[in-house]
Structure formats: C-alpha cells, structure tokens
Amino acid sequence: MSDAFAIIMAGGSGTRFWPLSRRDRPKQLLPLGDGDEALLAAAVRRTSELIAPERIFVVTNERLAGPIAKMLPEVPRQNVLAEPVGRNTAPCVAWAAAHVRRIQREGVIAVLPADHHVTDEAAFVETLSRALDAAAHGDMVTVGIQPSRPETGYGYIEVGEPIGEGVHRARRFVEKPNRQRAEQFLAAGNFLWNSGMFFFRADVILDAIATHLPGLGDAVRSFDEAAARGDEASVVAEVYPTLPSVSIDHGVMEKAERVSVVPASFGWSDLGSWTTAWELTARDASDNTLPEGAIAVDTRGCYVRAPAGKVVALVGVRDLVVVDTEDALLIVPRDRAQDVRAVVDALSKRGDERL
C-alpha cells in the first residue's frame, strides 16, 4: 500500500448513455463494463489496491452525494465532497487537494476519473504506483495512453526525453486534433492520449493553482480558513458559484513547468458511447451483447440492454444498439451511437424529465 491519496472525480452528467443514464443516474453510476459493478465502484476498487479507502476522496454534486456514499460504504462519508455547482475540474481538484493538504502538506495525490474503463487492472496499479513515485519528487505527472488508432475524440500529450524508469518529460498538451493531425500523431509515435489522470503533491498543485488561477487560489484559502473555524460548508456554498469554470488540464497542467508523463497501456477506454460499451463487453459468437433470455435469429453485432426478466427478440438485424428501460427505449445503429445527444436535446427542448 502507498501512503498517497486519491481524488476521484465523479460529478459528470454524461448524456451519451441515455436512456440508461439520467440526471440522477449518470454514467459513473452505471455498470457499463461486464457484470453489475458501476464504473465508479470499479474505479474505487482498483484504486484501493494501492490507496486505502480512508485516503480516497470522491468529488461529486449534491444530488449524487447520497447515492454515491451508499454505493461506496468503504469510503468515509466525510470523504464524499459535494460541489454546490459544477465548475469543471480545476475547482474540484483544488477543493479536494485542500482537504489532503490539511491532513498532510506534501501528501501525494492521484486524480482519477470515475467513469473510465480499465481492462488490465494489474497494469493499471503498476502505472499508478509509478506515477505516484514520480509525483512524490515534486513533479506534476500525467498518464499517457499508447494510442491504437487516430482518435479525434481525445487530447494528446507529446512525449519528451526520459527522466526516470518509465517516466518522460511531457513536452506539450495538444487539444483534440482533426483526423489528419491524429494520423500524424499516430505515425510520429511519440504522442499519447491524455487519460485525464493527474498526480502531484497537495502543496505542488495548490501552489500552481495560486500562480495560474489566482482567483481559485484565493477561494482555496477561504475554504481552509472556514474549515479551521468549522464553517466550510457555508463558505463553499457562497464562493463556489463565483469560481471560473476551467479544467485542471487547461488551467494549470498546460502552463506548469515540471510536467512529466508515464506512458501506459492497460486497456483504457473513456467509454465515450454505447459503441465503446459494445467494444468492451463480452460478446457471443455472432458478435452480439445480449441480456439474459434474449432471442436472436440471424442477428449480428448488436448491443442490447433491457430490464431483468424482459424478453428481447431480434430477427434479421445488424449492428444496432438497443437500450430498453422502464420508461424509454433507444434504437440506433452502432456507428451512430454518439447521435443519442440529438434525442436528449429533443427531450430537453420539450421539457421532458426523462433525461
């Protein structure tokens, strides 16, 4: 076990998994891998291989804090931090890092997303360990994923010279590229996908925040002072809505000096859509992922979810995503799964609460 801390960011409200995902049951609370384990529960479980649950903080919103605390009985209730409003990742990281700094000034922190999928958990733990070691020396560290295709949906990190066993200088962060640039990155060989995982000491990240996002730095100081008075909640409620909505990548990491990257390859996916869920889930001989009791006749490449006990019958269909819930049913070709946004927009426009 490490004596590090973890901050798991679980405030997302992804709409790409509608109709399974809803406002009160976003992606991170759904079991989108194999089996019944929610993505967040899986994230906590694999992190706790290295970091004790009492040192894991989970940051989410007020609506989800109760359900999340219930889902994660091993995490102390006071470690589930509820943001009054979402302000992207920089305020989230700053507030949780402040909690760590109060416990241990130079505490090393792993910042991890709650809604990603990892296939090779042993490799993940090894990467985590390596990145925490690098961060202990005062660097800000990211994990870069070896790309397997010219993906335009991710940011990239250009890898620089090695600075230790399995650790390199990060030359620069690159925003999501177009297809042509993505292909150049893949061909160049020294560009990795930005996994959204970050590692740093509490004092290092909070100093960097004070430098690059001084307003947020001031807010953190007011949180600390309020916490010392036993009055943090009301100050957070007052100050949070005034904070800038900015990502930790853009607001701090890209501007920082000593940033390094740990190249990794542990079957990572950000589970961006139902298509990705199909790719990651166990499939039958006809490339289908079907619920128990389904009947599939001359059917290939389909990803189907349905309530337990419901009989789903597919005859003569190909490459469809079918997601059935009590009150909604989605049918979309697998290669258009990202267009589910159009459905959520339409529901939103008509004020339908079935978001």
Next chain:
Amino acid sequence: MSDAFAIIMAGGSGTRFWPLSRRDRPKQLLPLGDGDEALLAAAVRRTSELIAPERIFVVTNERLAGPIAKMLPEVPRQNVLAEPVGRNTAPCVAWAAAHVRRIQREGVIAVLPADHHVTDEAAFVETLSRALDAAAHGDMVTVGIQPSRPETGYGYIEVGEPIGEGVHRARRFVEKPNRQRAEQFLAAGNFLWNSGMFFFRADVILDAIATHLPGLGDAVRSFDEAAARGDEASVVAEVYPTLPSVSIDHGVMEKAERVSVVPASFGWSDLGSWTTAWELTARDASDNTLPEGAIAVDTRGCYVRAPAGKVVALVGVRDLVVVDTEDALLIVPRDRAQDVRAVVDALSKRGDERL
C-alpha cells in the same frame, strides 16, 4: 337493416403479432388498425350497420369467451359461443348455423372473420347486403377481393358467368398458388382473393354439411336434440373433441354445386403480419407509424408500438418493426416480419409462458 344473422369467427390464436398477441390476447382482440378499436370490435361494429347485434353470434374458445363478451356488451351473452376445442371452421360454422336454424329455419347467415381489416366500410356494407340477397335465394355465396398484386398467401376464386347484379357463378376455389401461378391469375383478370367470408341460409349450409361432412351433420343433430332437452353444453363438450378438423371452404364450399361470388373492393386485408399493419396504419411524412411522444431522428419506414407513456427514440434506422410491451420487445426488419414465428417457436421450445 336486414333480418339476416351473422356468425363472426373469433377463435384464432395468431402468433404473427407477437409480442402484442399472446395466447390470451390473440390478434382479433388487438387494435391493429388506426386507433384503439380491437379488430373484433370493428368487425361487429361494421356488421351491425346491417345486422342487429342480437342476431350476431361470435364463436370463440372458452378462454376468450369472457373477455369477448365484455368487449362486446351489445351482443347478447348467450350469442358468444365457446368451443371446447378448436376444430377449424366447419364445426364452428355448423354449430353456430344450428343456433340460427333453431330461431329461423331459412335464416340467412353472413359468416365473417373477426381479424380482418376493412378500409372502406360503406363499400363493405354494400357488398354484405348484395351477398345476403344472393344467399336468400338458396345459393352459397362468397366475397372475392379484386387482387392488387400476385399474392401467394391467399386462396383464389375463379369467377364465372354473371348471374345477377354484381353476382357471378364461382367456377372453382384455388389453393394458395406459387408465384408464377399467382401472376397468371392476376394477368387473367378473372381470379379473386378468397376473403374467407361466406353467406348462405341456415338450412342450405346444414344440408350441405350433412351431405359432404356426414359426421359433422350427425353432431349437429345431437346438438339440436340436446338443446331441446336444455342440455347442449355437456353434449358439445363430449362431441366436439371427436369432430374432424376441417375448413368450411375445403369441407363444403369447394364441393357444393350452387356457389356464387360477389366481387368486391373495400380496402380489405387479412392483416397477416406487422408489415400489413404498417401498410394499413396512418404514417407520418417519413413513412413512420410511431407512438405518441416518440422521437425519430433520420428514421424512415418504421412501425413502432410501445406502452402508453414510454418514450421511444429512434436514430438513423430504416424499415424496422419495433413492438415493445411490458415484458417483451421485438425488433425485426419490416420485410421479415413473418419471421416472428421463429421467435414464438423458440419461446415455445423453452416453455416460456410469454407466448
């Protein structure tokens, strides 16, 4: 109003409309046209334009008799006849015709299916009237539908010389043809689809049954004798299982001498599958039939049914049949809707009650 009688055959247990149709809710009890009216209710309603409900008999099985009586409050309860077992249409017609003969020896009867769809109801009533008139003179009369395509799923009737206004001799009945013969029939111009509607006097059909199906004739006599004793139910229960399973077409009509046919064209369909339901139902500008509240993005030619209040979202799909119920969901391309039998077979094989 006519002083004729009607026998509506409502014993079918069609599986082609699974999952909406079930053992206890077969096709004739479903609202498969536009609106909420069940096919059987529509059949009774359009028949009662000409024949008073007290003169309408509905023949079904014991399981459905209660629900049907409830659905048709205008039909006297004793006019809903429950066969102890299904034995195709000849015993059904014979038993119901015996009821008519007890009331009026030469009563003219219209035998009508419960599960067909009629678009032009005024034309239907006109045809009904013409066929009843022809039957009053002692002929056995059928209705032949002007074919619109070389359909191989229907039987045909070859039309002979005219014998009255809109009435022809029926030269012969032809079983379902193969494609080539169906095309010849269509080209020849004097072949009509057999609509499964028959018209005759009670005495005429029962005499013909006594001649061509003597065993069934004997059974009818025993039913009449039992009815006179007030003991019909127990005799029917005893005798019915011993009756031959034979259709009125094959067992009597094809062998009878004076058979005539009324050519007609009233937007008739036997509603053979979900594909036909799509053809008959009102469709939107993208050729979709969708439940209220559905969201369709870049979607064409789909027929969708779902429980009230459920949001169905379709993105980028074409020509699908989607039928969603509380406990089952079917997805099949429109041109393969008849393959739903494969699903019902699979459910049956595994002993699933969700038939």
